[in-house]
Amino acid sequence: MRPPSYKAIVDEFAVSIRSGRLPAGTRLPTHRALTRERRIALATATRVYAELAAMGLVVGEPGRGTFVRTQSGYDGLEPSRALPVPRVADLSFNQPLGEGQADRLRQALRALSVSGEAEALLRQNPPGGHLHERAVVATYLLERGIDTAPANVLLTSGAQQALDAVLRSLTRPGDVLAVDALSYPGIKLLASAHGLDMAPIPLTETGPDLAALDRMCRTRPVRGIYAIPTLHNPLGWVLGRDQRDRLVTIARSHDCLLIEDGTYAFLDSSPPPPLRALAPERTCYVAGLSKSAAPGLRFGFTVLPGPYVETVTRSLRLAAWGAPGLITALATGWLADGTVARWEEDRRGDAAARQGIARTALAGMPLTAHPVSYMVWLGLEPHQRPDHVADLLAGAGILVSTADAFATGPHRPRALRLALATPPRDELGAVLERVRDVIDAIPP
Ligand SMILES: Cc1ncc(COP(=O)(O)O)c(C=O)c1O
Structure with a gap:
């Protein structure tokens, strides 16, 4: 019998991994064992694993071996992987884009190309932006209940860069950062990159458990609290005025920094005041235009207490200088x-509208979501392992995120987060019904 070609071995592994027969975490045979089992050369075994790694199916850990990776789609840590079938829908990342936006970009680029500003765009801008551009953002923020001097605003490449600059400047390795037990995956990446000790704040049905946070601040030297008070990612909550006041009181009595993430806040047309308005002396507000204009723009900003502006500006200078001039011109325009x-x-x-579609398609399933949020948190039954469900959905061409990506402590709830903004709206209902069918078909 001829030894199988390396491609056939790759395909065989790929099918086993994608079908769940080889679940995430499985250790694959060593290269040498594979050569014996399959009667192939060592170079061929290496090629098999290299190709599987390039497909996002396995990961080699030096000294430990080759392991099957989780197939849950974008989880905030890895790029989405190759799907076994053409992609049907991405429910793992919110990219809301409206009709006509590409045309609007073409128009704006044409206008810039003939404006007197073109030359200015080639000159170096100050890190954090020119004051007149920061003033445009300051004016926009008035609508969001934030009244700030332009000098306190810095322009960044997305909210993520703003968070990075704030943490880089205002915390030190080993500092404790209190973060909701489920939170935005990007904060986990940053906390780990900056050597912070992430302390999970237990959750209640309506938001963080503030009594537990207060106890935590009494017993540990909490340097900062990261909060998403309006349209939380992933749970969708909007904290009431009382909860916000309490949060501010806790931060004040323990002298903690408040890092307020307003990325999705624009979706609520009349939320209670932002923390930045309640405690301007200690709140660093971060947000951007990724969810309201386009994530590809990479335009964001931070609003800082006066004494922090200089040090955060230095951090921006150290990283990527803030938002590029061309992007700033488009966004501020x-x-x-x-x-x-x-x-x-x-x-x-x-x-x-998308929430309405989700509530209909997933009726009867345990959903946590706000009526104007772009995401739902979908609880699973004990026999429905999130990794396995995500693998099955990937097999049907649907990418989702599992609770793992959002958990900031050791507890991993049995749940998926479905981002609703990316598929075309007229396809969303059918996609979610497919999600439901795949989950319902899992035998108890
Ligand atoms: C809560 C939250 N904060 C920050 C970000 C990052 O936003 P940006 O694309 O502006 O960096 C995201 C992106 O999904 C988010 O959900």
Whole structure:
């Protein structure tokens, strides 16, 4: 019998991994064992594993071996992997884009190309942006209940860079950062990159357990509290005024920094005041236009207490200087002429419509979501392992995130997060029904 070609071995492994026969974490045979089992050369075994790694199916750990990777799609730590079938839908990452936005970009680029500004765009901008550009963002923020001097605003490449610069400047390795027990995956990456000790805040049905946070602050030297008070990722909560006041009181009495993430806040047209308005002396507000204009723009900002502006500016300078001039020109143009306000209005309607579709398609399943949020948190039964469910859904061409990506402590709830913004709206219902069918078909 001829030894199988390396491609056939790759395909065989790929099918086993994607079908769940080889679950995440399985250690594959060593290269040498594979050569014996399959009667292939060592170079061929190496090629098999290299190809599987390139497909996102396995990962080699030096000194330990080759392991099957989790197939749950974008989890905030890894790029989405190759799917066994053409992609049907991405429910792992929110990329809301409205009709006509590409045309709006073409128009804006044409206008810039003939404006007197073109030359200025080739000159180095100050880290954090020119004051007149920061003023445009300051004006926009008035709508969100934030009244700040332009000098306290810094422009960044997305909210993620703003978070990075704030943590880099205002914390030291070993500092304790209190973070909701389920939170935005990007904060986990940053906490680990900056050597912070992430302390999970237990959750209640309506938000973080503030009594537990207070106890934590009494017993541990908590340097900062990361909070998403309006349209939390992933749970969708909007904290009430009382909860916000309590959070501020805790931060004040233990002298903690508040890092407020307002990335999705625009989806709520009348939320209670932001923490930044309640405690401007200690709140670093971060947000951007990824969910209201376009994630590919990479435009974000932070609003800082005066004494922190200089040190955070230095951090931006150290990293990537903040938002590039061309992107800033586009974003501030759209902020100033009302385009972003119109897109935000459209998104509010879109998110509410998508929530309605999700509630119908997933009726009867344990959902946690806000009526205008772009995501749902879907609880699973004990026999439905999140990794396994995500693998099955990937097999059906649907990418989702598992609770693992959001858990900041050791407890991993049995749940998926479904991001609703990316598939075309008229396909979302069918995609979610497919999700439901795949989950329902798992035998108890
Ligand atoms: C809560 C939260 N904060 C920050 C970000 C990062 O946003 P940006 O694309 O502006 O870096 C995201 C992106 O999904 C998010 O969900």
